Amino acid sequence: MSPGPGADSAPASLTTTDKTSTFSSFRVRNYRIHFLGSSVSNIGTWMQRIAQDWLVHELTGSAAAVGITLALQFLPMLLFGLYGGVLADRFDKRKLMIGTQVVLGLSGLTLAALTFSGSVHAYHVYALALVVGLATVVDNPARQAFVSEMVGPGLLRNAVSLNSANFQSARLIGPAVAGVVITSVGVGWAFLANGLSFMAPITGLLLMRTSELSPVERAPRGKGQLREGLRYVGSRPDLLWPIVLLGFVGTFGYNFPIWLVAFTDQVFHADAGTYGLLNSLMAIGSVAGALLAARRGSRRMRFTVAAAVLFGVLLMIAAAAPTFLIFALLMPVVGVVAMTFQVTANAGIQLHSDPAMRGRVISLMMMVFVGGTPFGGPLMGWLSDTYGARIGLLAGGLVCATAAVGVALVLARIGGLRLRISLRAGRRGVALVPRDPEELTATA
CATH class of the missing domain: 1.20.1250.20 (MFS general substrate transporter like domains)
Structure with a gap:
């Protein structure tokens, strides 16, 4: 049984009028767990990005091959991104994320196994990059939309900001760690570290108190949702x-x-x-x-x-x-x-x-x-x-x-404003001001 409401619960009770500090979202237990799990997997993700590019270049000696790998990883978002949003609106986002995190973790472990066995080829990396891209199509909208369920609208902007800081901090740490790992013990260990890192967010999602999530009405299954x-x-x-x-x-x-x-x-x-x-x-x-x-x-x-x-x-x-x-x-x-x-x-x-x-x-x-x-x-x-x-x-x-x-x-223009440029002392030089009623009538 989940504990009753307390300092860590009921994110929907926090409103936009509450004073927001840099780490306000950490008051919400579910978000703290999510943030810590993401910190670990984000570092692993940046490690794999560096190791993946390095491995492809080693296997092919071609910069174009590295570009193909990146294209395969990001192309699914362009082609199928909207379908991922439909799934995020239709199904339980937490369960969707558990599934995508499992897929992403297995892709890293598979690449590690292929590298350790000495049987890895460029087409293996291409295929797994495509798998990562397809999983991201579902994971990205589900993960971002899930933030509001964890913290409520009052802390949404704060939580989005902290998530961005989390990802950018991993961008500083992950490549540096990957460089040390690749140089000292080999590229396969970077893939292994990334695969294992997804245990952190999966564990966090399983430990969340679902009773403390803000209720969200899901879109019913039907045609034409896109x-x-x-x-x-x-x-x-x-x-x-x-x-x-x-x-x-x-x-x-x-x-x-x-x-x-x-x-x-x-x-x-x-x-x-x-x-x-x-x-x-x-x-x-x-x-x-x-x-x-x-x-x-x-x-x-x-x-x-x-x-x-x-x-x-x-x-x-x-x-x-x-x-x-x-x-x-x-x-x-x-x-x-x-x-x-x-x-x-x-x-x-x-x-x-x-x-x-x-x-x-x-x-x-x-x-x-x-x-x-x-x-x-x-x-x-x-x-x-x-x-x-x-x-x-x-x-x-x-x-x-x-x-x-x-x-x-x-x-x-939509908001009924116009640009005013004033050279008079004591007035702002450039400002948006309401348009005159006659002007609004003339353009109606």
Whole structure:
């Protein structure tokens, strides 16, 4: 029998008016268990990413083969992401996650066994990367939508921020640990560590007190649920336009590996150590951005749009950085703003979604955010190779800033606001103000 309500229970009783600290969600027992389990598996996941790329390169000697592995891992999200959202809305999310965690863990253990036996081939890695991608199609919307069931709407933004900090912290630790493991004992042990790491989140999910989860109405089984989700988002400007903005930023702005490699090689004429340093600086900024977002509590959509504008402007400033030191100092700032935008957009979209539709909304959001990378990445890479790293980064920043301003103007028009630019002393230079009644009548 589960204990009665106490300090660790009833997340739905926490409201947006409660004061939010950085770690407010840790007051909820179920979330604490989830966070700890995810911490372990996230480190294992980053270890496998590094080990997987290294193994494919060892087996084939081809950078293109590494690209094929990544494509197979992320392509299912683009092709089938919306179906994962339908499943997340229809079934028990906790049970779905237990199943996906088992599949992900077995994929790591299988790759470890093949590596230890000496019988591993590139097509084995390709096949298992596809399995991981298919499992992620279901796991991603279920995991993100499950956060609101653990903590309730009052702490949703805080919990999303802490999850992002968790993942970014693992991004700092996992590759470093993988490098030591691969160098000292071999790549197979990294796969084994990842496979075993999924025991932590599975155990956490089994230990959760289901009576303390916020009740959510599940979507009944029926035809047309995919189209229903698309129509729902299309009828909600407060969901549609943030998702559109996420698509632009994800496609044209989140191409850091391409730009950092290009700047390291073309602009600063440095080595792999410098590339690793720039990645680490950005990851540190991302962790800081997630923790700062965790303290903020509720924010308006205009804050998310403003973060996207600032992100684009920072990319353009970094493109013009005259020295390595200035460029390196900008990387943590870019990381902070990028994570602030991502966290506030994610939490805002979840908070504005009907619980019965949340899985489908999240799956569409992730499909747009992640699915654009196979198009934006090669385009930004071509620009950087053809016209130089600075032009490539400048173009990405310009697209992000322009898209954010465009979305801001659309949302302002929908909300009956207009842009006011004032040069008078004592008034804000640029502000959104209500449109005049005559103007609203004329445009109706």
